[in-house]
Amino acid sequence: MDCIRWWKYKSFSLFLLLSPTMFLLAGCWDRTEVNDLAIILATGVDISKKDEIELSVQVFIPKPAEGGQQGGMSSGSTSSQTLVRSAEGVTIGDAMSRLQEKLTRRIFWGQNEVLVIGEKLAKKGVGDQIDFWMRYTEPRERADVFVSKISAKEVLESMPELERDSAKQLRKLVDSQIGVKVTVKDLSEMLSGEAGAAVIPWVANLSPSNLGVNKGKNIPFIKGAAVLKGDKMVGRLSDKETRGILWPRNEMKSGIITIRTNEDSGYVSLNLLRSNNQLIPKITNGKWSIRVKTDTDLEVLQNTSNLNLIRPKLLKEVERKVVQEIEGREKLALANAQKKLNADIFGFAEAFQRKYPKIWKKQSREWNDIFRKVDITFETKVNIIRTGLENEHAKTGGEDK
The missing domain is CATH 3.30.300.210 (Nutrient germinant receptor protein C, domain 3)
Known part of the structure; x- marks a missing residue:
């Protein structure tokens, strides 16, 4: 009988000891489903006609895998799995809030691996834009940076022949190691360094595609580099x-x-x-x-x-x-x-x-x-x-x- 009382006492004591920790256990009440996210693959920043920041994002469109295809490539044509949306604001943060109004899903920056800056904005100065990337916790600091002769939005809308989207096309080109490769973190360090100068891959005029459904659409290519000094583009290199x-x-x-x-x-x-x-x-x-x-x-x-x-x-x-x-x-x-x-x-x-x-x-x-x-x-x-x-x-x- 004493053993039974002792066991009940020990069980009740253990319950009182563990009860407070139950409230500290992580739950799933604040989880976000993948289906509720707008996954950003690439970002473009330009100067709008109103002299504001135009923020463009390349959003991944989830699609079921098609039968008979391997490695995500189809025979004879490339079907886009992305869409591009834009919004304007006085800052990137302001433009982002307006962009969110145009999307039914919450913007998710975790997969963003490319940042394209239009030439007009680069000549005006990129310091404020890099500040957003380095200060905000969601975008990747390891995203590759490019400066484009045409608008950044046009680069995101371009359609490569071998890759699924322009973001992957640009990443593959810089990963080939035949030119400069600069991330957001690298750019921030170069501009804040002793020399205050930086060099960034240059996306030249796009070449038209001859492939199936993409015929007539443009393909982004890298040709040389843009030179920045004091956060402003001052010239180019061949x-x-x-x-x-x-x-x-x-x-x-x-x-x-x-x-x-x-x-x-x-x-x-x-x-x-x-x-x-x-x-x-x-x-x-x-x-x-x-x-x-x-x-x-x-x-x-x-x-x-x-x-x-x-x-x-x-x-x-x-x-x-x-x-x-x-x-x-x-x-x-x-x-x-x-x-x-x-x-x-x-x-x-x-x-x-x-x-x-x-x-x-x-x-x-x-x-x-x-x-x-x-x-x-x-x-x-x-x-x-x-x-x-x-x-x-x-x-x-x-x-x-």
Whole structure:
């Protein structure tokens, strides 16, 4: 009998102990169903005709999977799974509230991976727009940023041929690592850095599609980069100049270099395997200089010349030509950024600040004037580690050079 009383007492005590915790357990009263969300894949920001912010969003349209298709691709045509909606406001937040009025589902930013800024807005200034992305908790800081020649809304409405939407098309292009890749977080850090300059992928005029239901519609492509200084767009870089800035920034991960030989009209194309780049700053007697040091490995993809690349002397000649090509691209980009735009998009300021913190603290405000006068030299080492199989007899009729 005592055991029964003891057990009842212990059970009642345990119930009193656990009862308060029941009120702290998470419930599902405030859950949001996926079917109640407007999932944003990409965002575009423009200046409207009223000189307000025009916010455009690319919304995912959920559809049941169609039978007979694999990997989400249909045969012969691409069916859009997105729609684009826009609203205007004095700020992005204001425009977002007006945009919500046009959507039956709650705006969800968690899947937004692309931010496109129209050229007109970029020239006016992007600082306030980046402030929204960095301050508001829902949008992704890792979203890729682009500046477009046409309106950002038109880019979102474009229809790619191979990808399901323009957002994925743009992400795939920057992930290919043949140009610059900049996220919202990267852009914020560059604009708040010592140089206050940034470079962003440039979306040029769109090319028309020839594919089925998309015929006549446009496809977004990246061509070069936009240069920002003090949060305003001050100019552009061509494709060749953009590749030139990747070497000093140590962002050259892949690419193909084609050089012309001296021997004849033939060419040699080489594939980049590895590249390591360093900025070595120096201040002597008040003179600021920096050395761009590059060490890269390549392999031969194609040789249309009569040079037998198995011969060390001829291989060295090709390597010398590649050095000239790399440094030529770097000099082209540096001349535009240093002399014309006066925008340090290479990270020179940070390099000087790290090595000479005391001098930098005294003279950082004079950087705009100093940057124009920085003496830039190059130290480029090229190693062709794979030449592939040679077939000289087939090209020269049996004569070997």
